[in-house]
Amino acid sequence: MLFNSLEFAIFLPIVFFLFWALSKKGVTAQNVLLLGASYFFYGWWDWRFLSLIFFSSLIDYFVGLKMAKTDEPTARKHLLWISLGVNLGFLAFFKYFNFFMDSFTEAFTFFGASIPANRLNIILPVGISFYTFQTLSYSIDIYYKRLQPTRNLLAFMAFVSFFPQLVAGPIERATNLLPQFFRERKFNYENASQGLKMMLWGFFMKVAVADRLAIYVDDVFQSPETHSWLTLSVTTVFFAFQIYGDFAGYSLIAIGCAKLFDFELMTNFRRPYFATSFKSFWGRWHISLSTWFKDYVYIPLGGSRVSTQRSSFNLMATFIISGFWHGANWTFIVWGALHGFYQILEKYLVKGNVPKYLMMVIVFALTCLAWVFFRAPSVTDAFVVISRILTGAGSGLYFGDKGIFLFGLIALLILFVNDYITEYKPDLQLIYHPQVVVRFSAILLILMYITALGVFDRSQFIYFQF
Amino acid sequence: MKKLLIKIGIVCVAFVVLDLVVGSFLLNLLEKSPDGRYYKTRYSLEEAQEDIVILGSSRAEGNYSPAVMEESLGMEVWNAGRGGQGLPFWAAMNSGILARYTPDVVIINVENDFLKESVDDQSFERAAGILRPFYNRHNAVKNFVDMVSDKEKLLLKSNLYAFNSSFYYMLRPYLFEGIDGRVEDKGWKPLKGSLAGKDIPERVINEDDQEVLDPEAIMMFENLVSELQDKGSKVVLTLSPDYNKKVVTTPTLEYLKSVEGVYVLDFSNDEYFTKNPEFYTDPIHLNKEGAMEYSRKLAQELKPILNGSKTKKNLAVWNEIR
Known part of the structure; x- marks a missing residue:
């Protein structure tokens, strides 16, 4: 179900x-x-x-x-x-x-x-x-x-x-x-209310953000070789938010749903695209899985309390296994290996010498690069996308259906602004606002947005396949 | 628990009220739409009285100029073609139009492989995207949208959902007049540009595997045709020309030879069009000039059909005559 x-x-x-x-x-x-x-x-x-x-x-x-x-x-x-x-x-x-x-x-x-x-x-x-x-x-x-x-x-x-x-x-x-x-x-009103709000935002992330962006992303990924570097770059960013909306949305619904029964599940996502390092990214993305791999693979392998080479090997092995967990395809293995490589590089090259905001952009850009492997049907297809982006192939931006593109972009921006507020100005969160009118209006607006602009025919969650 | 249920109740009531208010506002916008795709769909379903109606996808919408045809035939013509739509949309529009009146002639612009494409969920969903706002006003639309998924009946209790994702194309004509076609063009959306000077290699289509046809598409097409024939409309299937493309045969064309009681006008190998880059905006769409020329030629071919001097022919016989 x-x-x-x-x-x-x-x-x-x-x-x-x-x-x-x-x-x-x-x-x-x-x-x-x-x-x-x-x-x-x-x-x-x-x-x-x-x-x-x-x-x-x-x-x-x-x-x-x-x-x-x-x-x-x-x-x-x-x-x-x-x-x-x-x-x-x-x-x-x-x-x-x-x-x-x-x-x-x-x-x-x-x-x-x-x-x-x-x-x-x-x-x-x-x-x-x-x-x-x-x-x-x-x-x-x-x-x-x-x-x-x-x-x-x-x-x-x-x-x-x-x-x-x-x-x-x-x-x-x-x-x-x-x-x-x-x-x-014990039934607790605050808990149940918070659970319902989490479910509501989770649904927004899924049907208004992820499924809307997916229409454009799927369209472009059908024939990436025909699209320009700009289109492929935009598509890659869209996919980064699609998979975030899809999976973090599902997790929020799950956590909110459990709250209705007075169960507390662990937080699974914490605004990952605001990470200023890859280490921090993995402390924010699919936290339950990354901590699982840390506890049951990385640390038993020796973790970081071993030689530099061995520690790097442990990191790489853990991320490759993690990639393989995601799917039986070389694309996922390359995706995992890239993240292992990023972590190793970061560990030895970045010593607090890069400004945080620049790091945030770098982490996001390299994460997007890795997402290309995650989304592409084969490693060859992924290389086609990356080579066209890096060589500046083609020109112009393909919009597809402009309505879909526009509302995908709007939904993405709403999600981004909400994450920004939650990360840096948590007091301004509208659905948890102290004033009841604001809370109430925010809930109604989200409900209306989902009804008016949600996609109701792309029902499968990406992570169900893993 | 009581507190939670009361608050959920308040949110639900407020949502229903807002849904009604915003839904009515959107309905008003739809009805007053100055032009564009929602104006066109509403007109087709609720006002059109023309003698000739054209159905089809973007090639119908862009290739057929009602004004040119009217001038030549002395009959009223309405172009109900819609870009990006396939059989499900044509079928729904056709049922919606026939529920109100019977055009003398319905021209369906078909592709030489249109029965090969499966009538999948996406083609239904694409059609429903335009038709949902008309769900409660037309039984034909209702019957069709209900087929999209078992959720639709319930979701369409919401007035807001009826306009799901349609805002961009509904609001656009208010901001940019004529961007989706002008009212005086009667459903025609002329395209700009030319292929002159562009090197496009010749394509030859020669497929003969009947197995690839989609049974559901065939069934939907046959229903569409028989619905028209039962009402007494003449059915004309047209195949528009593509630039530098030669069609020897396809499973769809082979199948159409067996369809009784329809007229088929096949321009896909008419070299006056297929070899003239000045007529095209891209290899499969005629530009304004090409569409006007094509409409003129089509009107000439339609005359013997309209005055009854040509008896109903299937494709095989028609090709022999040509």
Whole structure:
């Protein structure tokens, strides 16, 4: 089920009222409801893949319990391998099998040999990269004794499948989210109101910004070789805001939705394009994933407390894996490698000697450059875009449908101004303004903007494919 | 909880009121639109009484001058063509027009591959983008927009949503008179520019794979034609010329040979047009001069059809005559 669907508009109020109606029956009754609602939410897309979530949850639940019962390092390690094997095995099969087969075939072709391509017709289960990482963190935390396993299977399964963040995050840690399935929930007006406002702004980011910009971006990316450097530059900037609006919008809806049930999810985006360094960018972009990779890949590899070369290797490896997590395509690997390269470069070259505003522009420009690989269907296509931009190929600016271009630009500017205010003048935020008339008017204006200028026919969220 | 529900209620009521007020304002703007695409759509659906109506995409909108045709034929002509639109829009407009009156002749400017393109969600959405403001006024439009998605019925309860994304093209004629076509041009949008001096290599189209035709497009086209025939309108399919392009055959043309009861006027290999760069603004659109010349020639070809001296022919027979 999609957040921006009619089904969800019916589903959410029903679950909301049932949830609070059950508050007197206790936490367990509410957890049963949340589990049922979450499985229904996911099963609406394809009920067959519920078995994957169910199996993954069971494995990690029992692995966690077993691990806590033994101090024997080898046994604990074997148990961890079971969890890693099952979760990463699912990912490898559903997400990466065809990529590996294609790369294998291409490698043989490159060396002059020819082997038949054995692709499988596999559907990628929505959100598999998110919930497998969430359950993996549970097992790893127990392995490192940072967390005690839960005996409550219901709460654990509800934690793994919690519908607001099931399909596209934020990727929650058990240490933060799991205890919330045990505590008593209290309805709080301020919390619910804030949740609804976050959802409203999230919808704005998705349907008014991301989906509007996507129409122009998709149009240009259909044949980038025919467009000028200026058009491709504008398209790249548009895509930077499209993916931000799409993913940060989804995260906001998820966080706001969880708030309606008195759950606190972690912040996933903090105005990333105001970052003045790449380190800071990754502290603002997809925070739940970047901290996951930091905690479970970068630090176990040795982090920065090793030699300079080793530390650089750790950074590069972490970002390449992160790129690969995003998708089974070389474009994502190059995107990850570029960000690894940026971080290494920054670490050794930039010593506070560049003005902050200049750094902000540099970080944004280089991030946009990397986004070209993220958006292009192949590395070759990405190079076409970049070479045309860098060589100043062609002339003029293609507008496509001028209405779409204009309203895409307006939506982008509204998002930018809002982010600027939130970053530098938080007291001026209109939907959180102390004066009720201002708050009320802002909410109405956003609702009207979404109705009048939102795109309602491009329903898929980009990050669902990861 | 009560406080939250009350506040949600207040926001909802305020939204409904604003939706009504702003929606009415926009409707007023639409009705008073001096020219442009919304004026044209409204006129087509609500006022047109012309004897001849032209349907099609940008090539219909730019290639057919009603004034030139009227002068030659002595009949009233209205160009209802719309750039960027395909079969779904033509079908909806056609149903909307026929619900009110029956033109003597409907000319549909088709492309030699128009039944190859699938009638996908995007072509429906593009058409709905123009038609939504007319949702509550015309059953034909309503039936069509409801087909776009199951959400439309509910979303169109909002007056504001009916104008979703249409503001730019609705407001533009108020700021720049005639930018989307002048009222006196009767739906024609003449184009400027010329291909003179530009080197455009010849293209030869020769495809014969019938399998590639889209069944949904065929069905929609057949419904459109039979709807017109049932009402008693003569149906003329026209193929405009492209610069330096020769069309041997295509699956669409092969299919059209089997369509009974329509007249087909095929100019795609008329070298008077296809070899004259002065007539084109780009390889597929005639400029003002080219469109006027084309309209003159088309009118000559239409005369025997209008006076009944030419019996209904399918494409194969028509080509033999030519």
